[in-house]
Amino acid sequence: MNNNSMSKQTNLRRARRGQTRRTIVQGALAGGLAGLGLAGAAPFSRARAAADASKWPxxxxxxxxxxxxxxxxxxxxxxxxxxxxxxxxxxxxxxxxxxxxxxxxxxxxxxxxxxxxxxxxxxxxxxxxxxxxxxxxxxxxxxxxxxxxxxxxxxxxxxxxxxxxxxxxxxxxxx
Amino acid sequence: MASTIRMRAIANGETTEVQALVQHPMDSGFVKDSKGNLIPPHYIEVLEFQHAGKTVFTAFWGPAVAKDPYVKFSFKGAQKGDDLIISWVDNKGQSDSVVGKIQ
Amino acid sequence: MRRAVLLGLAMFTLAAPQILTATCHAADSINPQADFKAFRKYFTERFTNVPLNDFVNGPYSMDAGLRKQWLEIDAFPPYQFALDKGKEMFNTPFKNGKTYGDCFPNKGIGVRQDYPYFDTKSGEVITLDVALNQCREANGEKPFDYSKDDMAALTAYMAYTSRGKRFDIKIPDDPRALAAYEKGEEYFYTRRGQLNFSCASCHVQNPGGHLRTEVLAPALGIVAAMPIYRSEWGGMGTISRRFTSCNSQVRATPLKPEDELYRDVEYYLSYMSNGLPISGPGARP
Incomplete structure (x- = not known):
């Protein structure tokens, strides 16, 4: 997955929900304050992981x-x-x-x-x-x-x- | 800004126990602010956990889940050191995700 | 479940009157050590099933059902976020490059049990919260609001690094220190507000009992859990917030946060809790 597909996915969801999606993509180790260091390590796996609200009953x-x-x-x-x-x-x-x-x-x-x-x-x-x-x-x-x-x-x-x-x-x- | 997600995942033999806490108001829509106005509903709808490309747990939540929500579950097939990807999306379209290590 | 509010004032017959009368004596008869012994004896004899170190857990030391829920929630507590924020604040240097740690013994780690202390220079009781603001101002930063989240987060982290350390509050040989202690004690036992309750009405007379629907915490060790995350607040609150909300709940007019009298009350209560372990940040319904 690359940046294009990430933004495409985001736009699709915006369209579906009819509202602006503010995606806070940032990383931090569990329970810690390590913060942004991790965001650079695996940024694209995060886009793929985005929880999908369309399945919500x-x-x-x-x-x-x-x-x-x-x-x-x-x-x-x-x-x-x-x-x-x-x-x-x-x-x-x-x-x-x-x-x-x-x-x-x-x-x-x-x-x-x-x-x-x-x-x-x-x-x-x-x-x-x-x-x-x-x-x-x-x-x-x-x-x-x-x-x-x-x-x-x-x-x-x-x-x-x-x-x-x-x-x-x-x-x-x-x- | 720190992550909204705190996670503890501990592998014990073939089972991994996962606990997560998310910083979120989980406003129900039934509570009034100090001026007497209803605070609109604002809550996480979906919280998802992925391991090795597979969704191992999904929470579908309504406004009745407590502020700064917590969940605990267990799954099989992971090992110490594996990544666990956690993500959520709420009813206003806000979201966050994090990659944590299984301990 | 609705029980009568504060059943029977006649219950108030044990050690508390002795403590009360102590405040009526002349200044030269103030005896904090004797007060301490009577206070400890009152609680331990009244609650023989509560281990001494468990008093710091407030209502959870008194009610099995509450305790179970607390333990479940405390395994991964919602105050984790405030604690993380406090740690980050504590470790972030001021604009001048110095840190909170530079203002405290042992760099501020594991020192909660020594607060409040009586400052013989200013002649006043200095609480941890006040010491933190003094530190900020000495380093060119604006003081925090004593009732708000920043102060709560910072004190939560400092308490957390002190968990298990035992209160070690000293009353120096200074008449002003004894006077502060006495004023704090007097405030604690004085009735006020439309409900005409003293702090002691709830927390000495009736711990473990119900006021409206909540289980009251014992005064012994009550300050060891500060600051506290209250489910009712949905957040971490400072000791000032607790004092002011207690006053409001009995329909009394609260003092201003970290007012000299509140500091004296904290001094008195902390001295009464000497030897008990810091458990803060605590959680309460």
Whole structure:
């Protein structure tokens, strides 16, 4: 890939999204301040790596009801399974940062999804799982209020789920 | 300006555990600023990890992912010293990417 | 989950009144060492399940559910960015070529536990934040806002290089130092604001309890975690920001950041925390 194809790709995306794309291309070693030194080392691999927003499941993320989000994303009804493990706190320390992780012992997992029923847009995160990647993900979500959290696992073409209620309280004089 | 991406990837036998943290406001669109105006939604939609030319992990995120988002996953087939390419793009078309070494 | 605010003032029957009465004595009877012993005894006897070094972790030393979330988040904390920024700032020379390190013992690395100190020249308590601004001004730079992100990042990095080092606050043999200590102590125990709370109402009487919905941190070791990243703020905040927001939360009028009285309070609280390890930058809900 060369500079031309890089800018062509960028222009294509601009056209597709109908907005200006500001690409911040810069490098730094993980956790460090090494900064620009690395940018010179492999500039073109970076253009190829650009995450592609066209694959983002917009319709599912736009749904305001949990059932609609799941239907639009998977087109199927999930069945509860004790093989889906959802780890979430009983009481969130702050709804702004709720650590939630999902794992499963189910075979042939192709995606993991987390839904927060009471959020304005219930679909929080969707993770396609390619072959070779473990059926496990941990992340941190925002929760508007006390809500059921649902973990969905796509396995062998079926959707399995586990859910848990997480209580969310709001800030005051703490810490 | 430093990278927006912090990454820790540790190879342990055949599995590599990856943790990443991205500096991003992840504005939900439901929060008001000090003047009472809604802060428009601004969040990462896609975060992608590539190893040896293959996408090993993709996160599709909505506005409910926390500020300065974090993710952890594991994949097989990488070795210590390999490159891992991380990139993100948000709903305003901003993006960043970084190449990190697996430890 | 909504519990009564500050259940039962009758709970306030242990060592705290002794500490309070100490402030009512004449200046010649101020005894920081005795205060220290009573303070330590109060917390360790009230919270027998909390290891001494764990008090610096605030509400996480008091609540298992909170602790689990904190440990998960702290494995790769969101304050990493502020810490990196602070490190970069700390190592970037001023226009005159000098650095922050030139202003501090041991080049500023691992010194957090010695602040605040009483400056016998100026007759005032000097906190780390004030020392940093003095350093900037001595080198021809403008001082930072004591409540804003730059100061938070810089102090976060300096605390980080000092993690595990134990508070070693000294009260020199100088009546002004004792007076500063006493003023700080008095401020800490004085009720104010529409809610008529003192700092101690929350952090001595009721640590581990709830004010509205949050778990309160114990005063013992509370300064060891400063500065703190608060999820509520979505960012790193200085000790000044914490003091002013505490005042606001009880509907009292905050002092100006790094006001002499706030510095005296920090002096008092840090002396009370002597021997406890620096844990900053900390994280709080």
């Amino acid at each position: 917009k319709d599912a993320f736009s749904q305001k009801k949990q059932a609609d989000a799941i239907r639009v994303l998977y087109g199927k009804t999930p069945e509860p399974s004790d093989k889906v493990s959802l780890e979430a706190p009983e009481i969130a320390e702050n709804g702004a940062v709720v650590p939630i992780s999902v794992s499963t012992t189910l075979p042939d997992v192709t995606s993991i999804t987390i839904v927060v029923s009471e959020n304005p847009f219930p679909l929080a995160a969707n993770y396609p799982i390619p072959a070779g990647t473990s059926a496990m993900v941990a992340n941190r979500l925002k929760m508007a209020k006390t809500s059921k959290v649902i973990a969905l696992v796509e396995s062998g073409g079926k959707i399995f789920s586990a859910s848990k209620e997480v209580k969310v309280t709001v800030g005051g004089c703490g810490g």
